[in-house]
Amino acid sequence: MTSTAAPSPTTIAGSTSFDDITASNASLRRFLHGLPGVDQVGAEARAASLGTRSIKTTAKAYALDLAIRMVDLTTLEGQDTPGKVRALASKAMRPDPADLSCPQVAAVCVYPDMVGVAKETLGSSGVNVAAVATAFPSGRAALDIKLADTRDAVEAGADEIDMVIDRGAFLAGNYLQVFEEIVAVREACGDAHLKVIFETGELQTYDNVRRVSWLAMMAGGHFIKTSTGKVQPAATLPVTMIMLEAVRDFREATGQMIGVKPAGGIRTAKDAIKYLVTVNEVAGPDWLDPDWFRFGASTLLNDLLMQRTKMTTGRYSGPDYFTLD
Amino acid sequence: MADKETTRTVSPFEYAPAPESRAIVDIKPSYGLFVNGEFVDGTGKAFKTVNPATEEVLAEVAEASEADVDAAVKAARRAYTRVWSKMSGAERAKYLYRIARIIQERGRELAVLESIDNGKPIKESRDVDVPTVAAHFFYYAGWADKLEYAGYGTQSLGVAGQVIPWNFPLLMLAWKIAPALAAGNTVVLKPAETTPLTALLFAEICQQADLPPGVVNIVTGAGETGRALVAHEDVDKVAFTGSTDVGRAIAKAVAGTDKKVTLELGGKAANIVFDDAPIDQAVEGIVNGIFFNQGHVCCAGSRLLVQESVAEEVLGKLKRRMGTLRVGDPLDKNTDIGAINSAEQLARIRELSDIGESEGAGRWSPPCDLPSNGYWFPPTLFTGVSQAHRIAREEIFGPVLSVLTFRTPHEAVEKANNTPYGLSAGIWTDKGSRILWMANQLRAGVVWANTFNKFDPTSPFGGYKESGYGREGGRHGLEGYLK
Numbered sequence: 001m002t003s004t005a006a007p008s009p010t011t012i013a014g015s016t017s018f019d020d021i022t023a024s025n026a027s028l029r030r031f032l033h034g035l036p037g038v039d040q041v042g043a044e045a046r047a048a049s050l051g052t053r054s055i056k057t058t059a060k061a062y063a064l065d066l067a068i069r070m071v072d073l074t075t076l077e078g079q080d081t082p083g084k085v086r087a088l089a090s091k092a093m094r095p096d097p098a099d100l101s102c103p104q105v106a107a108v109c110v111y112p113d114m115v116g117v118a119k120e121t122l123g124s125s126g127v128n129v130a131a132v133a134t135a136f137p138s139g140r141a142a143l144d145i146k147l148a149d150t151r152d153a154v155e156a157g158a159d160e161i162d163m164v165i166d167r168g169a170f171l172a173g174n175y176l177q178v179f180e181e182i183v184a185v186r187e188a189c190g191d192a193h194l195k196v197i198f199e200t201g202e203l204q205t206y207d208n209v210r211r212v213s214w215l216a217m218m219a220g221g222h223f224i225k226t227s228t229g230k231v232q233p234a235a236t237l238p239v240t241m242i243m244l245e246a247v248r249d250f251r252e253a254t255g256q257m258i259g260v261k262p263a264g265g266i267r268t269a270k271d272a273i274k275y276l277v278t279v280n281e282v283a284g285p286d287w288l289d290p291d292w293f294r295f296g297a298s299t300l301l302n303d304l305l306m307q308r309t310k311m312t313t314g315r316y317s318g319p320d321y322f323t324l325d
Numbered sequence: 326m327a328d329k330e331t332t333r334t335v336s337p338f339e340y341a342p343a344p345e346s347r348a349i350v351d352i353k354p355s356y357g358l359f360v361n362g363e364f365v366d367g368t369g370k371a372f373k374t375v376n377p378a379t380e381e382v383l384a385e386v387a388e389a390s391e392a393d394v395d396a397a398v399k400a401a402r403r404a405y406t407r408v409w410s411k412m413s414g415a416e417r418a419k420y421l422y423r424i425a426r427i428i429q430e431r432g433r434e435l436a437v438l439e440s441i442d443n444g445k446p447i448k449e450s451r452d453v454d455v456p457t458v459a460a461h462f463f464y465y466a467g468w469a470d471k472l473e474y475a476g477y478g479t480q481s482l483g484v485a486g487q488v489i490p491w492n493f494p495l496l497m498l499a500w501k502i503a504p505a506l507a508a509g510n511t512v513v514l515k516p517a518e519t520t521p522l523t524a525l526l527f528a529e530i531c532q533q534a535d536l537p538p539g540v541v542n543i544v545t546g547a548g549e550t551g552r553a554l555v556a557h558e559d560v561d562k563v564a565f566t567g568s569t570d571v572g573r574a575i576a577k578a579v580a581g582t583d584k585k586v587t588l589e590l591g592g593k594a595a596n597i598v599f600d601d602a603p604i605d606q607a608v609e610g611i612v613n614g615i616f617f618n619q620g621h622v623c624c625a626g627s628r629l630l631v632q633e634s635v636a637e638e639v640l641g642k643l644k645r646r647m648g649t650l651r652v653g654d655p656l657d658k659n660t661d662i663g664a665i666n667s668a669e670q671l672a673r674i675r676e677l678s679d680i681g682e683s684e685g686a687g688r689w690s691p692p693c694d695l696p697s698n699g700y701w702f703p704p705t706l707f708t709g710v711s712q713a714h715r716i717a718r719e720e721i722f723g724p725v726l727s728v729l730t731f732r733t734p735h736e737a738v739e740k741a742n743n744t745p746y747g748l749s750a751g752i753w754t755d756k757g758s759r760i761l762w763m764a765n766q767l768r769a770g771v772v773w774a775n776t777f778n779k780f781d782p783t784s785p786f787g788g789y790k791e792s793g794y795g796r797e798g799g800r801h802g803l804e805g806y807l808k
Contacts, residue, residue, distance in 0.1 A: 055343075
């Protein structure tokens, strides 16, 4: 029964203050655990049925271009070098050198030490630089180190910060600690946009995904993001759908729009289109924009480009006709 | 629960038409009856079957006269005495397995034809109807040589006369024919007059499977043909799925004979949503419960009972979700709601909806463009409905949901049971103990928990009270076809 004293989403309507909810760990817990549960079987069935939409011709052309514009082209490897990042940045600006009508991607996503290199190459192209910070990917460091990591990336010119939450604290029930950490990182971001990574593969249940989504939205994250890409499973369609329901409900309660970014594991245009269908039918068409939805991906872009070329020429080209960076 | 009209948000992501090709089906200009393994001309008149989405005439179909029905029953009797009753269960199983495999192989053809003749969306005929049809034949094929373990004896009845409705033409055929044949009976089946085509394609599949002549006979026609079949004195078993009125007439017709009868009739199921339910999934379950197959489902969740404390939230989400339902061309792969099966049914839905409005219930439909030809009705819900409204009591058999509220679990049970029907019910709550308590209280043949409209050949299905008697499906489904 929901007869607890937990503040409900309707009582916060019209106000952006969540002070009552976040007054203590107990009140935050009451609120998060008072959210409607998620039935796993039903949620997965709904996601699967959205995946059966048949997107053809003009709708497919629209979806492919939109998906390209939503890509956060990512390299997060120990072996990243300035050369690799420059190459990636060039590709971000001109994904298909053979077709200048092809849109550029949303952002390039790198480790903080590569922000300067990426920024230099991208210049005023309009492609953003996103940096993963806060002891990515595990998030196992002291708060001041995470904040320093964030400031470092912002000072180097990052437009967007992708932080990771402390999953250990979340699973231990220390919701307020997770909340306060997000608030602190958001402050350290200054003008940069903040994406909050949950690592849903570690949180595991859909109930947790819904709770952490509300927690991050109340803490001031601009985007909520599924995964680091370093843990399996990374993004899945049902997890992304639960997050899209959360941003939809959050807007209903507060009027505020929050973005969603599934990351990791989305490799084909076909998969990307399933995500866009889910965005369209679950959150609504307002989210069909790179300002509100992103794909964190590296290999996805080339499949989008191949499908795009197929749409325009009627022929499939081999992988060697698309750049490898 | 403000009933303000929401305007349709125009999405830049307009799904282009994605029609399934109808080239795979070959509809003949006219069809005869399937008697003794062959297609024969009927001695009665012919009638037309139309595509309810376009009103285009698809084919002329023979209306079986009393003499035709008699010939079909004789063929079934001959096949029963000479071949089928003497055959071992293992041999019968081979034919059933073969039919199941051919259904899978010709699945797309069956799905497209079903959508054309019935009006249901291709995504349902393709993903639900046809796979479940094949599953029924596979399932009962497995029982054919194991009857002694089912607990109902091994002695078949003889000739079964079966009359099926138009809402799931092929699936209802499978529910009837598969257990009958597995148990060793032969059948004469009458499909509904508005949806005869897939039954006739199934007759071709029987030929393709080399099923001995006369084991399955298909007689097409309307009420008169059905009456002749159930009244035929050499029919040992009558199985009917359809309206409660016709079911009553059948029960009268066979009273005093030693015919065995199973009836699967109407329903007015309650879909009960508690305040601790997984709301988003409950909304999906409500949508699935009443808008699946245009609401042409005997076990449809046509009464939503929602706990008053969450009624506003649930209705808000339900309306938003209804706004995303795509109504239109049944053959478009993105269609969620297809055409109403006939002009007659459409008139019935309109009549009851108008009565709901005049009785003071709040009517709401999302903005949606309906095609100009064919039979269409938008997904509709009525708020402020009480048990005293006709739309809360009578089966509408269309995409129309009546919304009622309750305060306590006891009140929910009381309202759910306060109906002459008792076919199905749904419970939505995160509390396992409450599901079990409710399931014990509800007088309904099927109770779904945190889901709705789930069908599996292993699970028995059937009703309480005016929803009929006997069970179909599962081991229990064999009982109706054994002595």
